[in-house]
Amino acid sequence: MAFVFMEGNEAVARGAMAAGCNFFAGYPITPATTIFNNMLQMLPPKGGTCIQGEDEIASMGYCIGAAMAGKKVLTATSGPGISLYSEHISFAIGSEIPLVIANVQRLGPSTGSATRGADSDIQFMRWGSTSGAPVIVLAPKDAKDCLELTVHAFNFAEEFRCPVFIASNKEIGMTKESFDMDDLNLPPLVERTPYTGSDPYVPFAADPDKAPPFLPIGGKTLVRQTSSTHGPDGYITIDPQIIADMQQRLHTKLNAAMDRITLYEENMVPDTDTLVISYGLTSRAVTDAAAALAERGRPVSTLSLKTLWPVPESLLLEKAAPFKRIVVIEMNLGQYVNEIKRVLCGKKVDFYGQMNGILIPPAKIMEAIENE
Amino acid sequence: MNSFLNTSRPPVFCPGCTHDRITKSLDAALVKLGIPDNKTVIVTDIGCSGLFDTFFNVHALHGVHGRALTYAAGLKLADPSLNVIVTMGDGGMGIGGAHVLAACRKNLDMTLIILNNFNFGMTGGQYSATTPSDAQVGSEFLNQAEIPMDICGVVESAGATYVSRISGHDDGLSDELVSAMQYKGFAVVETLGLCTGRYTKRNQLTPKVIDQMIEQRPSPGGMIARNQRPEYGERYRQLAKEKGKFPEPFVVKKQFDMPDARRHEVVILGSAGMRIVTAGDMVCFAGISGGLNVSIKNDYNITVLRGQSVSEILLSPDTIGYTGIESPTVVLALSDEGVARRQKIFAGLSSDTYVLKEASVAIPDTPAQVEEIDFKAMKIKKTDWALASLAVLASQKRVLNKDMLVFALKSRFNEKVFNLSMETVEKIL
Ligand code: SF4
Secondary structure (H helix, E strand, O other), X not given: OOEEEEEXXXXXXXXXXXXXXXXXXXXXXXXXXXXXHHHHHHOHHHOOEEEXXXXXXXXXXXXXXXXXXXXXXEEEEOHHHHHHHHHHHHHHHHOOXXXXXXXXXXXXXXXXXXXXXXXXXXHHHHXXXXXXXXXXXXXXXXXXXXXXXXXXXXXXXXXXXXXXXEEXXXXXXXXXXXXXXXXXXXXXXXXXXXXXXXXXXXXXXXXXXXXXXXXXXOXXXXXXXXXXXXXXXXXXXXXXXXHHHHHHHHHHHHHOOHHHHOXXXXXXXXXXXXXXXXXXXXXXXXXXXXXXXXXXXXXXXXXXXXXXXXXXXXXXXXXHOOOOEEEEEEOOOOOOHHHHHHHOOOOEEEEEEOOOOOOOOHHHHHHHHHOO | OOOOEOOOOOOOOXXXXXXXXXXXXXXXXXXXXXXXHHHEEEEEOOOHHHHHHHHXXXXXXXXXOOOHHHHHHHHHHHOOOOEEEEEEXXXXXXXXXXXXXXXXXXXXXXXXXXXXXXXXXXXXXXXOOOOOOOOOEOOEOHXXXXXXXXXXHHHHHOOOOEEEEEEOOOOOHHHHHHHHHHOOOOEEEEEEOOOOOOHHHHOOOOHHHHHHHHHHOOOOOEEOHHHOOOOHHHHHHHHHHOOOOOOOOXXXXXXXXXXXXXXXXXXXXXXXOOOHHHHHHHXXXXXXXXXXXXXXXXXXXXXXXXXXXXXXXXXXXXXXXXXXXXXXXXXXXXXXXXXXXXXXXXXHOOOOOEEEXXXXXXXOOOOOEEEEEOOOOOXXXXXHHHHHHHHHHXXXXXXXXXXXXXXXXXXXXXXXXXXXXXXXXXXXX
């Protein structure tokens, strides 16, 4: 046993370093600032670059430039920063720029509460961009998850060339915890696919279900990047078929890989009729609540999602099938439950949510499960 | 190479538009400079000046309005060998003002060409940050209520190391662009030009009038002596190199048998300056050395030097789920402010809960076992009360013992601080 003791934000930084991150730009904001502080300690000794942007928009701009020059980039913020990131999130989605965004969520709306946690931005991360094209959102439940999921986030960003969010929470980011380093389960690293063909490089030419191979701006071969609607050549296009194909590919490249993108934990208890679905920090209170209920002779099964977006629809359908009743618990007044209701259409789905700046205690969850 | 122009995508500007001349001058400048095509990147903003990247056979990045300088900075930091050119209009200058100022202060080796034509051409001739107050523009009277900004004056005062103003019709434009690109640092070239599609339809602006404008407000002439300083990237890399070692995580192995190896919830109630957070960390290090899982949350004011400081610590032989405090086993009441912050917990404490309270601190009625200790009388300074109360716990083998506490202090502190803290601990143990 080799225990380390760190807050979730430090774990995100360590995950980024383990993933080979070599560029960070961010703007200070509670409760995400310590990711920036940690990156500032960790990147320079490894030859990486860590800078403070003049604002959140600029921070994302620096990341986009560096990513296009071939760097593996991370930025970190909280809800008010995600608002400002929005235009560049759209850019990164549409122009297939790999980047990882740690969102240490705090209680909104707006400036809300800087030091109070909530899973405020679950829908915002998915939809806070133009066009409706998808992103990947991963939700850690503790510091160890922060480290592991950040490595997954980099892998996904590299492979699919899209922004990947870590949906952390003040209550994870700024809570220090011990965990056993020997228990860490890090995936092998994935790097973006370089273009190696013999034909001239066409920067957005790709298989219909894949991201295009990458070459960096500044490399031997000329590269074009643009935020405007473009054809495979990276020039503006108005050809409806080319536009339709590009738009579709942004969805298909993720949907086609859902099995690999879907990360979760489950505890399926035989002969139970209720499945409790949760994610992030809340899933830990759900685990406690389920254990206490089992002791009282009212066992339930649990499913804790780590991949929130794209919605793991087949997983939800498969896991929910044997159950009479689904209970969804969230640290907000009901965001992801709408996805679960959509996917499990026709099932009985009950919900408990809380948004008051404190964690949902296991007792509340037990009540929600028992109050049929 | 005798031209970098993309022959398959010729410029598409309105007839007479100065952007056309600037395109050709930039091409001539790139030819004179002789840098290979794959060592130059053109980063463009939005509007008619945002079309520039498509006319050249070099690396290109076209992005969101006003943000061109931010992508350019990312590219330059990532690849210092690149010749980075940014084109933006007076519109981009206005909306991206914060980035222009930041770029001036940073001084990365890049060239910013601001194509000032006094209005938003592409969207219909609306007024911009540089439109004269008496101009006729597409935003009715709005420009009459404002004054235009002096781009060169602003960037010079923001710290740009190279600033010049030149007519887009000046025969010396390509030479001026060469010297800007050759300059090592952030070079800003403001070109003045005609938007024939919009602006000159209603305003008397000709190349001659532009020359007069420049006579009235001459170019700062390139290098700004008072702003000279090292290039940002080089300075950054030099400073970063001096940065110490990579901070490896601190690993703790189980080495003690916990005297009381069950779940504990410890709450430390104190004030800013009492080293509550440090004491909380000590409990955690001690717990880990005893083979327990731990978690800690701290609650203090944003203005860190004032107000309450509260630590909530969980120690458990099992994996910790919910990280909130449910039934504290130990409460250390060390300041009134801290107690006030968690006033509500006292009535609900169980009769097994151990409350250690400093003599000067008042606590609400509670069913818990309360022990009072007079640290003041023991000549222990307030800043050491939290540490001293850990020594009290260790003396009772509650939560931690002396070995664990000493281990925790040793792991967290340097020798000097460790010795000082041991003086406090010895007063109790
Ligand atoms: S609208 Fe103005 S700036 Fe744009 S191309 Fe026409 S003349 Fe040039």
